[in-house]
Amino acid sequence: MLRFAVRRTIATAITLVTISAVTFFLFFALPSDPALLACGKVCPPELLALVRRNLGLDQPVMAQFVAWLAGIFAGRDYPGLGYCPAPCLGYSFVNRAPVFETIMDRLPVTLSLTIGAAVIFLTFGVATGILAALRQGRPLDKVASVASLVGASVQIYFVGTLALYFLVYQGKLLPSPSYVPLTENPLGWATGLLLPWVVLAIIFTANYTRMTRSTMVENLSEDYVRTARAKGMPARTVILRFALRGTLIPIVTIFGVDLGTLIGGAIITETTFGLQGIGRLSVRAVTYSDLPTLMATVLVAAGAIVVMNAVVDALYAVIDPRVRLT
Amino acid sequence: MFLHVNDLTVDFATEDGVVHAVDELSFEVERGSTLGVVGESGSGKSVTSLAVLGLHDPRTSTISGSVLFEGKELLGAPRTAMERLRGDRIAMIFQDPLTSLSPYHTVGAQIAEVYRRHRGTSRSAAWERAIQMLDRVGIPQPKARAEDYPHQFSGGMRQRATIAMALVCDPGLLIADEPTTALDVTVQAQILDLLRELQEQSGTAIILITHDLGVVATAAHDVLVMYAGRAVERGTVREVLHEPRHPYTWGLLGSMPTLRRPVTEELRPVRGAPPSLLNVPKGCPFHPRCDFVELPGPRVCTGERPELSPPRGHGDACYLTMKQKREVAP
Amino acid sequence: MTLLELSGLEKHFPVRGGFPVRRQIGRVHAVDGVDLTVHAGQTLGLVGESGCGKSTTGRLAARLLEPTAGRVLYDGRDISHASRRALRPIRPEIQMIFQDPYSSLNPRHTVGAIIRGPMDINGLNPKGGREARVRELLEIVGLNPEHVNRFPHEFSGGQRQRIGIARALALEPRLIVADEPVSALDVSIQAQVVNLLGRLQRELGIAFLFIAHDLAVVRHFSQRVAVMYLGRIVEIGDRTSLYESPRHPYTHALLSAVPEVAVDGGGRERIRLTGDVPSPIDPPSGCRFRTRCWRAQEKCALTTPPLTRLQGDRDGHLTACHYPLP
Numbered sequence: 001m002l003r004f005a006v007r008r009t010i011a012t013a014i015t016l017v018t019i020s021a022v023t024f025f026l027f028f029a030l031p032s033d034p035a036l037l038a039c040g041k042v043c044p045p046e047l048l049a050l051v052r053r054n055l056g057l058d059q060p061v062m063a064q065f066v067a068w069l070a071g072i073f074a075g076r077d078y079p080g081l082g083y084c085p086a087p088c089l090g091y092s093f094v095n096r097a098p099v100f101e102t103i104m105d106r107l108p109v110t111l112s113l114t115i116g117a118a119v120i121f122l123t124f125g126v127a128t129g130i131l132a133a134l135r136q137g138r139p140l141d142k143v144a145s146v147a148s149l150v151g152a153s154v155q156i157y158f159v160g161t162l163a164l165y166f167l168v169y170q171g172k173l174l175p176s177p178s179y180v181p182l183t184e185n186p187l188g189w190a191t192g193l194l195l196p197w198v199v200l201a202i203i204f205t206a207n208y209t210r211m212t213r214s215t216m217v218e219n220l221s222e223d224y225v226r227t228a229r230a231k232g233m234p235a236r237t238v239i240l241r242f243a244l245r246g247t248l249i250p251i252v253t254i255f256g257v258d259l260g261t262l263i264g265g266a267i268i269t270e271t272t273f274g275l276q277g278i279g280r281l282s283v284r285a286v287t288y289s290d291l292p293t294l295m296a297t298v299l300v301a302a303g304a305i306v307v308m309n310a311v312v313d314a315l316y317a318v319i320d321p322r323v324r325l326t
Numbered sequence: 327m328f329l330h331v332n333d334l335t336v337d338f339a340t341e342d343g344v345v346h347a348v349d350e351l352s353f354e355v356e357r358g359s360t361l362g363v364v365g366e367s368g369s370g371k372s373v374t375s376l377a378v379l380g381l382h383d384p385r386t387s388t389i390s391g392s393v394l395f396e397g398k399e400l401l402g403a404p405r406t407a408m409e410r411l412r413g414d415r416i417a418m419i420f421q422d423p424l425t426s427l428s429p430y431h432t433v434g435a436q437i438a439e440v441y442r443r444h445r446g447t448s449r450s451a452a453w454e455r456a457i458q459m460l461d462r463v464g465i466p467q468p469k470a471r472a473e474d475y476p477h478q479f480s481g482g483m484r485q486r487a488t489i490a491m492a493l494v495c496d497p498g499l500l501i502a503d504e505p506t507t508a509l510d511v512t513v514q515a516q517i518l519d520l521l522r523e524l525q526e527q528s529g530t531a532i533i534l535i536t537h538d539l540g541v542v543a544t545a546a547h548d549v550l551v552m553y554a555g556r557a558v559e560r561g562t563v564r565e566v567l568h569e570p571r572h573p574y575t576w577g578l579l580g581s582m583p584t585l586r587r588p589v590t591e592e593l594r595p596v597r598g599a600p601p602s603l604l605n606v607p608k609g610c611p612f613h614p615r616c617d618f619v620e621l622p623g624p625r626v627c628t629g630e631r632p633e634l635s636p637p638r639g640h641g642d643a644c645y646l647t648m649k650q651k652r653e654v655a656p
Numbered sequence: 657m658t659l660l661e662l663s664g665l666e667k668h669f670p671v672r673g674g675f676p677v678r679r680q681i682g683r684v685h686a687v688d689g690v691d692l693t694v695h696a697g698q699t700l701g702l703v704g705e706s707g708c709g710k711s712t713t714g715r716l717a718a719r720l721l722e723p724t725a726g727r728v729l730y731d732g733r734d735i736s737h738a739s740r741r742a743l744r745p746i747r748p749e750i751q752m753i754f755q756d757p758y759s760s761l762n763p764r765h766t767v768g769a770i771i772r773g774p775m776d777i778n779g780l781n782p783k784g785g786r787e788a789r790v791r792e793l794l795e796i797v798g799l800n801p802e803h804v805n806r807f808p809h810e811f812s813g814g815q816r817q818r819i820g821i822a823r824a825l826a827l828e829p830r831l832i833v834a835d836e837p838v839s840a841l842d843v844s845i846q847a848q849v850v851n852l853l854g855r856l857q858r859e860l861g862i863a864f865l866f867i868a869h870d871l872a873v874v875r876h877f878s879q880r881v882a883v884m885y886l887g888r889i890v891e892i893g894d895r896t897s898l899y900e901s902p903r904h905p906y907t908h909a910l911l912s913a914v915p916e917v918a919v920d921g922g923g924r925e926r927i928r929l930t931g932d933v934p935s936p937i938d939p940p941s942g943c944r945f946r947t948r949c950w951r952a953q954e955k956c957a958l959t960t961p962p963l964t965r966l967q968g969d970r971d972g973h974l975t976a977c978h979y980p981l982p
Contacts, residue, residue, distance in 0.1 A: 223425035229381055230420075231440045231491065232413030235405075245430040321475045322429055366842035480932040481706075510705035510869065512929045515913035519928060537843060540915035567917055581847035583876040585899060585914055592854065593876065595847030599812045
């Protein structure tokens with residue numbers, strides 16, 4: 001286990017540094033000049049040179065990247081803009097704030113959205129998948145498979161817009177989506193995010209239903225499930241303790257990927273419901289050529305996926321004792 | 327009688343039609359004895375054992391007849407009653423010990439849960455019982471090995487563990503479906519010895535399902551030879567293997583290479599292949615492969631289906647007279 | 657006449673693992689010093705329990721694997737490390753038959769195409785054409801030549817094995833390596849296939865390396881028999897000599913473990929081996945069987961017994977044991 005943790009942490013660090021390097025150098029290949037952006041609308045050449053020096057843009061690209069990396073651990077002073085304490089992911093001249101602060105401001109929104117929706121779609125997806133597997137070919141199975149097909153083929157901006165129109169503006173059944181920190185007002189937090197959760201869940205549940213159903217059907221015909229029945233285990237135990245166990249591996253796999261992707265940016269969801277999360281931040285960063293912010297959002301997205309992958313691999317070993325972590 | 331199966335018929339509805347897996351099968355098992363059920367794939371031997379335990383899916387199968395166990399009718403018994411019976415009074419072990427043990431639970435836990443389920447003891451008492459059972463089936467250091475997972479056991483040890491799991495509640499009847507087929511020959515010998523010893527200690531009756539007449543000869547008292555879902559011959563091991571009466575039994579014995587028969591002699595296989603259970607031949611199901619189909623007279627073997635006769639003792643389902651059999655027997 | 661000679665043959669497979677850098681940490685000694693010969697037109701039976709290396713030996717003999725050490729001499733030529741090109745003229749002469757007839761036949765090809773395949777690839781033009789030869793081969797193996805356009809799934813297990821045999825015969829091989837060719841078949845079908853192989857040998861003079869775990873089947877089909885244990889040959893000899901007076905304790909134990917139909921035991925002493933076969937990653941020193949042998953003494957751990965002819969044995973009956981049975 002320790003070996004696994006050490007090996008994975010090293011691998012994660014290498015991945016993240018590589019990704020940030022690639023983003024960094026790609027950005028410099030772009031035709032826009034960050035100094036010009038930071039300088040403002042009226043920008044005499046002397047001022048531009050000063051901004052350039054203050055931002056370190058007069059240095060070679062490699063040196064700039066090293067300075068950026070060093071800032072993460074040591075913090076960094078941007079003359080004329082302010083001090084950016086460690087962990088400093090850069091200073092956004094668009095937001096006029098250290099990037100890390102903005103990220104920490106936005107991350108709770110994305111996490112609340114993602115985790116809330118994930119709880120719903122995981123619970124419902126797995127439950128309906130199990131039921132469909134147990135009632136193969138019966139009406140419930142058929143309904144579930146049609147529903148999952150529909151769910152899998154609709155898009156969030158379609159369902160989301162429809163839901164907003166009918167449930168919020170017309171029906172006034174739900175409040176307009178908003179984000180209130182959980183710590184301030186738990187009820188407000190939940191009601192504000194309810195609609196985005198449900199809409200996200202509708203789309204993701206389908207996948208989990210199908211996956212759970214098909215692996216469950218396979219697992220129900222495993223020899224050890226037959227053995228469990230042959231030794232008189234009640235039907236519920238047979239399903240939950242034996243058949244479901246083998247179903248967990250594929251579920252955990254796609255769940256890890258989905259969660260990682262969503263944390264990295266549920267761009268369309270956030271845009272549809274007007275939530276200020278990481279996804280919208282990244283879109284804005286691209287629009288304004290805000291390199292420090294863009295790099296930070298890319299890192300959050302990559303970090304989420306890498307970390308979720310490591311968690312999934314560790315979970316494999318928890319679920320299946322035959323898996324050895326190396 | 328301890329287990330009395332009467333006119334058991336099992337049909338499966340499939341896309342291609344109805345599979346007649348078992349057709350009016352009757353047999354008995356006595357307390358403390360071993361019945362060997364022999365047949366090739368598709369003969370219905372495994373289907374029969376699963377029907378006795380009530381493990382067929384009622385949505386796809388139709389089962390009729392009667393299974394009397396310790397005086398109680400098992401066919402049509404409520405689901406919960408069958409669940410309580412399985413693993414307690416009737417236990418089963420399967421062919422492949424690796425796949426029939428759950429890879430996700432320790433060997434000890436899999437044994438202990440059966441005991442807890444049927445005896446309602448505490449966790450620790452069930453765990454103690456599991457260790458005791460592992461010791462009984464000859465697993466060294468049972469205390470430590472109980473914490474291991476099946477993949478950490480060797481093939482022979484795994485089958486010992488499934489036997490421990492099956493016998494943990496001292497069942498009256500153990501159904502062993504090809505228990506040694508997946509094992510090496512030296513391990514097979516160990517497992518057959520173990521089953522015999524355990525039977526001597528506990529008096530459990532065993533139904534030993536196998537395709538190997540050698541296994542039957544070493545491990546069973548009585549034999550039932552099955553073909554296309556029907557019993558074709560029944561008797562004690564000595565009767566069936568030494569004075570076989572049914573042409574199919576002759577064929578099985580003639581097909582078996584042994585360590586004794588002269589190697590100059592070719593094997594005498596049964597010609598053709600077993601019938602499809604979707605479309606079992608009329609009359610004697612064996613008649614298309616039988617060399618003596620003309621002897622009982624025209625259209626006898628293809629007409630009515632022969633019954634096992636005599637109804638008790640050494641019987642076979644064939645229209646040849648005893649005299650004819652003596653003349654044509656190999 | 658010797659057709660195939662294996663001498664000092666070894667095949668080791670690497671085991672990977674380790675920390676922090678994965679490297680080879682051990683070797684599976686699958687085949688570890690095997691000497692045997694197959695005579696033209698004769699069968700050498702190779703018996704042993706699972707994991708003893710008999711299948712690997714078969715694959716080495718057919719040069720589907722390259723040996724780690726030792727030599728494979730086919731018809732006097734050293735083909736141990738022969739290149740693909742150098743092997744090309746020899747390939748048709750050495751054919752293989754496998755245990756699972758179904759998985760070794762392409763389900764999307766007709767039987768005719770399957771049997772024709774080797775002739776097409778090797779540019780073989782038999783008299784009367786390939787089509788006629790396919791029909792002839794089907795007839796030789798006891799299948800209806802009219803079924804040439806059917807697909808493998810339309811045949812039973814025994815018939816599929818016959819198709820596999822017909823395919824092997826298409827190139828008129830001199831040697832067939834048969835790896836458990838009848839163990840997946842029902843008893844009555846198994847006998848049909850064994851008889852067929854026997855007839856082919858008598859009529860076509862094909863030599864067989866017949867690999868099986870069933871001692872009775874091997875006895876029936878092999879003029880000479882070799883017994884393998886944990887990567888080595890422990891005893892080899894002609895059929896009568898080996899089955900009637902085995903000298904190695906392992907051979908003796910194997911034979912006594914075979915359940916016999918004869919109810920009246922017959923004089924053979926009953927031997928029950930205890931324990932399991934040790935791991936081929938770390939095999940015991942000296943004689944590999946010593947950990948399970950009831951006759952083992954100190955010497956067995958110190959020196960490896962050579963495969964030699966013991967006093968009183970016939971020519972060609974070799975045993976690797978320090979304390980052989982009388």
